[in-house]
Amino acid sequence: MDRPIGIFDSGVGGLTVLHEVMSRLPFEDLIYFGDTARVPYGIKSAETVTRYSVEIADFLLAKKIKMLIVACNTASSVALPDLAARCDIPVIGVLVPGAKAAVKYSAVRKIGVIGTEATIGSSAYVKAIHGIDAGVEVYTKACPLFVPLAEEGWADHRLTILVAMEYLKDFQNTGIDTLVLGCTHYPILKSAIQEVVGKEVRLVDSAEETAQEVERMLVLKGNPRIGNPHPVRKFYVTDSPDRFRKVGECFLKHPLTNVERAVI
Ligand code: DGL
Numbered sequence: 708m709d710r711p712i713g714i715f716d717s718g719v720g721g722l723t724v725l726h727e728v729m730s731r732l733p734f735e736d737l738i739y740f741g742d743t744a745r746v747p748y749g750i751k752s753a754e755t756v757t758r759y760s761v762e763i764a765d766f767l768l769a770k771k772i773k774m775l776i777v778a779c780n781t782a783s784s785v786a787l788p789d790l791a792a793r794c795d796i797p798v799i800g801v802l803v804p805g806a807k808a809a810v811k812y813s814a815v816r817k818i819g820v821i822g823t824e825a826t827i828g829s830s831a832y833v834k835a836i837h838g839i840d841a842g843v844e845v846y847t848k849a850c851p852l853f854v855p856l857a858e859e860g861w862a863d864h865r866l867t868i869l870v871a872m873e874y875l876k877d878f879q880n881t882g883i884d885t886l887v888l889g890c891t892h893y894p895i896l897k898s899a900i901q902e903v904v905g906k907e908v909r910l911v912d913s914a915e916e917t918a919q920e921v922e923r924m925l926v927l928k929g930n931p932r933i934g935n936p937h938p939v940r941k942f943y944v945t946d947s948p949d950r951f952r953k954v955g956e957c958f959l960k961h962p963l964t965n966v967e968r969a970v971i
Pocket residue numbers: 716717718720721746747748749750778779780781782823826854889890891892
């Protein structure tokens with residue numbers, strides 16, 4: 708039987724990952740879960756984020772998914788081992804694909820990582836990068852204000868540039884040539900971030916890298932979906948679907964229909 712892929716995030720941000728998955732794997736049936744009632748995860752403890760993540764995984768497992776994508780960087784940073792232990796299907800987070808790509812791209816072996824407070828505080832990206840190449844210098848910075856700026860749709864607003872200048876000045880004398888966008892929302896602000904760090908710094912979009920990993924894993928497991936001209940895309944949220952629809956369309960770059968409120 709052809710089963711859907713489950714994907715979750717703390718809210719709308721994971722739609723940047725869903726967008727990449729839909730572009731790369733257009734025939735897959737997908738169930739997206741956004742925990743909009745409990746967002747943001749980025750300022751919460753690892754214990755709380757893990758508890759929320761496990762609840763969502765159980766909801767999606769009951770829908771008979773064939774793979775679980777943890778689109779949220781914060782959840783990927785703190786909850787992945789617990790999720791992997793609980794699920795008998797492949798569990799893919801956004802962290803390792805992003806770390807792998809960064810190590811591959813960085814010629815000078817100096818990498819910057821930006822993310823939420825919880826992601827940066829967990830050091831999960833640093834550990835993942837050092838797990839691949841212990842000699843890489845890693846510089847990190849939490850950029851919490853990027854999340855509301857992205858949700859406001861202020862991708863090119865001068866305030867976003869100012870905030871980016873303030874946060875990213877820490878990277879100025881580090882010599883990094885690669886910067887990991889370690890949060891679901893940051894791809895929305897890509898052009899402002901690129902403008903501030905300069906063209907010579909390559910931005911790693913974890914969303915793109917994760918979609919590639921999902922495809923690789925499906926091929927490996929022998930269960931990619933083919934010949935499904937009308938794939939089902941179903942969305943569950945824990946708060947009102949209205950704001951999710953409104954903000955989410957700019958993240959997904961696609962109309963958002965089939966959104967239902969879920970109780971977990
Ligand atoms: N989805 C979160 C992440 O990627 C950002 C928003 C939040 O703090 O919940 O880390």
